[in-house]
Amino acid sequence: MPKKVVKRKRAPKPKPAPEAAITAVPISVKVNGKTHSLTVEPRTLLVELIREKLDLTGTHVGCDTTYCGACTVLMNGAAVKSCTMFAVQADGAELLTVEGLEKDGQLHPIQKAFGDSYGLQCGYCTPGLMLSAFQLLSHNRQPSEKDIRKAIAGNTCRCTGYQNIFKAIQLAAQNVKGV
Numbered sequence: 001m002p003k004k005v006v007k008r009k010r011a012p013k014p015k016p017a018p019e020a021a022i023t024a025v026p027i028s029v030k031v032n033g034k035t036h037s038l039t040v041e042p043r044t045l046l047v048e049l050i051r052e053k054l055d056l057t058g059t060h061v062g063c064d065t066t067y068c069g070a071c072t073v074l075m076n077g078a079a080v081k082s083c084t085m086f087a088v089q090a091d092g093a094e095l096l097t098v099e100g101l102e103k104d105g106q107l108h109p110i111q112k113a114f115g116d117s118y119g120l121q122c123g124y125c126t127p128g129l130m131l132s133a134f135q136l137l138s139h140n141r142q143p144s145e146k147d148i149r150k151a152i153a154g155n156t157c158r159c160t161g162y163q164n165i166f167k168a169i170q171l172a173a174q175n176v177k178g179v
């Protein structure tokens, strides 16, 4: 009589221990001269931090795809699109938003020049454009039209036709002191 083959059961593989989801990361950012220490989810975008946690709603969201530049802010002096960065990437950084341009109730010369030159219509793109202009003028006080075009290449305006934006930045270059 043939021997009965007894199949041995394999011991089940141990399940990997579930990774604990990181839901809150402590960060510290200096925004318009004020330090904020707070926690954010790793997925929080920088623009969400600025608008929703810090209530600085002058930074706009136009596309969410790095195209329009409405969300432009300065991070350590460089223009960045805050819809395309995570808030945690700004940990330890210094940010400037449009709210930080005004000082002691006085408009910054760039803000004033945009008004005086009719460099805006609906104004949706304007905060981002002003911060790109700020970055340009911080290292080039006499920008050519080509310099200006290059500096604002990442900012889209759907209203003005750009001519008055160029004039505004040229006027700001004449008036700006100590940017």
Ligand code: FES
Pocket (backbone or CB within 6 Å): 060, 061, 062, 063, 064, 065, 066, 067, 068, 069, 070, 071, 072, 081, 082, 083, 084
């Ligand atoms: S909202 Fe960031 S580039 Fe358009």
Ligand code: FES
Pocket (backbone or CB within 6 Å): 119, 120, 121, 122, 123, 124, 125, 126, 156, 157, 158, 159, 160
């Ligand atoms: S002023 Fe309307 S989008 Fe630029």
